[in-house]
Amino acid sequence: xxxxxxxxxxxxxxxxxxxxxxxxxxxxxxxxxxxxxxxxxxxxxxxxxxxxxxxxxxxxxxxxxxxxxxxxxxxxxxxxxxxxxxxxxxxxxxxxxxxxxxxxxxxxxxxxxxxxxxxxxxxxxxxxxxxxxxxxxxxxxxxxxxxxxxxxxxxxxxxxxxxxxxxxxxxxxxxxxxxxxxxxxxxxxxxxxxxxxxxxxxxxxxxxxxxxxxxxxxxxxxxxxxxxxxxxxxxxxxxxxxxxxxxxxxxxxxxxxxxxxxxxxxxx
Amino acid sequence: xxxxxxxxxxxxxxxxxxxxxxxxxxxxxxxxxxxxxxxxxxxxxxxxxxxxxxxxxxxxxxxxxxxxxxxxxxxxxxxxxxxxxxxxxxxxxxxxxxxxxxxxxxxxxxxxxxxxxxxxxxxxxxxxxxxxxxxxxxxxxxxxxxxxxxxxxxxxxxxxxxxxxxxxxxxxxxxxxxxxxxxxxxxxxxxxxxxxxxx
Numbered sequence: 001x002x003x004x005x006x007x008x009x010x011x012x013x014x015x016x017x018x019x020x021x022x023x024x025x026x027x028x029x030x031x032x033x034x035x036x037x038x039x040x041x042x043x044x045x046x047x048x049x050x051x052x053x054x055x056x057x058x059x060x061x062x063x064x065x066x067x068x069x070x071x072x073x074x075x076x077x078x079x080x081x082x083x084x085x086x087x088x089x090x091x092x093x094x095x096x097x098x099x100x101x102x103x104x105x106x107x108x109x110x111x112x113x114x115x116x117x118x119x120x121x122x123x124x125x126x127x128x129x130x131x132x133x134x135x136x137x138x139x140x141x142x143x144x145x146x147x148x149x150x151x152x153x154x155x156x157x158x159x160x161x162x163x164x165x166x167x168x169x170x171x172x173x174x175x176x177x178x179x180x181x182x183x184x185x186x187x188x189x190x191x192x193x194x195x196x197x198x199x200x201x202x203x204x205x206x207x208x209x210x211x212x213x214x215x216x217x218x219x220x221x222x223x224x225x226x227x228x229x230x231x232x233x234x235x236x237x238x239x240x241x242x243x244x245x246x247x248x249x250x251x252x253x254x255x256x257x258x259x260x261x262x263x264x265x266x267x268x
Numbered sequence: 269x270x271x272x273x274x275x276x277x278x279x280x281x282x283x284x285x286x287x288x289x290x291x292x293x294x295x296x297x298x299x300x301x302x303x304x305x306x307x308x309x310x311x312x313x314x315x316x317x318x319x320x321x322x323x324x325x326x327x328x329x330x331x332x333x334x335x336x337x338x339x340x341x342x343x344x345x346x347x348x349x350x351x352x353x354x355x356x357x358x359x360x361x362x363x364x365x366x367x368x369x370x371x372x373x374x375x376x377x378x379x380x381x382x383x384x385x386x387x388x389x390x391x392x393x394x395x396x397x398x399x400x401x402x403x404x405x406x407x408x409x410x411x412x413x414x415x416x417x418x419x420x421x422x423x424x425x426x427x428x429x430x431x432x433x434x435x436x437x438x439x440x441x442x443x444x445x446x447x448x449x450x451x452x453x454x455x456x457x458x459x460x461x462x463x464x465x466x467x
Contacts, residue, residue: 005318012322012365019330019358027337027357034334038288045288052291117288169409170354 028139028155035132035157042128042160046116108226110144110261111135116160118254125168125188125197127151129260132159140224142263148230148251149173149218150260163260166231167197167250174222175201175231177246178215182208186216186231186248199232199248208244210234216248226263271448273320276312279441280324283308284331293429298418300425302433305332306397309364310390311437313371315445321368329361336360355404363400367393383435391431398423 022030035042113129131137133156143150143163151171155162164171167188175186184201201216214234220227232248283304292301309328313321337357374389375381402419 008319008322009369012326015326016329016358016361016365019326019361020356022357030330030357031334031337034331038284038335041285041288045290048289049291 031155032157035155035160035162039157039159042116043130046128049117108144108261109264111137111264112259112261113137113161114259115257125151125165125171126154127163127165127254127260129161129163129262130159131262132157132161134158136264137161137262142225142229143260144229144263145252145257145260147253147257148232149225150252150257152224153262161262165254166252167199172222173225173231174219175216176219177201177204177208177210177234178217180208180210180214182210183219183221184246189247197250198235199250201234201246201248202243204244204246206239206242206244208246209237210246212236216246272316272445273323275444275448276316276320276324277327280305280308280312280327280331284335287335293425297425297429298422300422300429302430303394303426304430306364306394307390307430307434307437310367310371310393311434311441313368314375314386314389315441318369318372321372322365325364325368326361329358329364332360332364333357355401355408359404360401363397366400367397370396383438386438387431387434390434391427394430395423395427398426 111131113131113135115127116130117128127150129143137153137156139153139156141153143152149166151163151165151168153161154164165188166173166186169188171188173186174183176183182204184203186199186201189198189200212234216231216234218225218227218229218231230251232250235247235249238245238247287304290302290304292299305328309324312324316324334357337355337359371389371393378385402423
């Protein structure tokens with residue numbers, strides 16, 4: 001090995017060590033600049049991916065579409081009936097609130113965002129959304145969908161943000177089991193091939209038991225996620241020597257979701 | 269030499285852009301994807317001298333981590349029972365440097381060189397890179413996070429598809445370098461020989 005190669009290798013190792021010791025702030029700033037620079041390509045890439053996704057979905061046979069249409073029609077009829085009932089309850093609720101002098105208010109301030117890219121990395125369960133700093137998004141803000149908890153904001157650039165999904169192992173959420181005094185910690189669990197990604201609820205008491213389908217909600221104890229947002233439903237329970245664990249089906253389905261909402265702050 | 273360096277730099281940035289347009293291959297192929305940025309680096313490593321390879325390992329690692337690393341939080345979890353550490357920004361620079369070193373070593377010691385050999389080197393390099401990255405991640409996050417061996421198939425298919433895609437990039441690079449009037453050396457010489465043999 002030549003002397004110049006040895007010197008180059010040493011310089012390379014020094015440079016690598018220097019990069020690895022960069023502060024979180026520096027890393028964040030570099031990543032924000034990077035995402036700002038690639039935003040136009042990210043958006044056009046997202047359009048391309050959407051177009052290819054749409055093309056693939058259009059390839060499905062008409063028979064499949066017909067049966068889906070029939071199923072949707074019956075679901076539509078059912079929802080119409082549900083909506084009529086909902087309207088009735090809503091108007092009754094309004095009358096009662098008005099009677100009691102309650103001020104109507106929504107629980108959260110929500111910023112809607114479209115999903116630009118799903119799971120860009122091999123290992124991290126993340127999505128990229130089309131709202132960033134300019135849309136009042138900041139790191140660590142909770143992200144929800146109409147179905148339930150999606151995750152939290154990991155990285156923000158001016159026009160885009162990366163969301164760390166609740167299905168990632170590194171996203172931990174304080175949770176409670178509906179209808180029980182049980183609290184635990186929900187985290188992601190890497191899916192086996194062909195399976196949907198599941199969540200795991202840890203640190204339940206040894207005596208814990210619940211029916212499959214029981215809802216698991218955020219407890220609000222951690223300070224990052226507000227309380228009472230649905231995380232998932234119990235699929236099965238695994239008894240351990242020290243504590244019980246439950247496997248959950250996440251409420252949020254990445255494949256079916258186009259738009260998510262970032263909870264900026266609770267309404268005053 | 270300088271022109272080549274800047275052309276490679278331009279190509280690396282182009283790789284970042286192209287990567288944004290490449291979707292994953294779905295469940296049938298274990299969510300594998302063609303990883304353009306590492307592919308550009310491996311091709312550059314096959315065609316550039318050792319020192320330039322190290323510089324490009326640094327640049328590729330910086331770009332790769334900017335897109336893929338989840339930076340540490342001041343508060344990593346919602347609930348302070350346990351925390352899961354992530355890989356530090358810059359880890360991939362070391363991995364790319366290591367792979368670049370191995371590529372140069374193999375290139376210098378192989379008797380037979382040709383496009384097929386380079387495709388195999390690219391496949392092995394990416395397989396090694398992704399395996400090392402996974403092992404580091406498992407080491408940091410704990411072996412408990414490993415539910416099955418799906419990741420092995422994912423790595424295998426990703427390496428395979430990327431390696432199969434590589435001849436296209438190699439021919440493009442050779443074309444560009446020939447336009448710049450490069451001396452026939454390394455990857456360029458071997459690819460030219462192959463083209464002469466084929467046609």
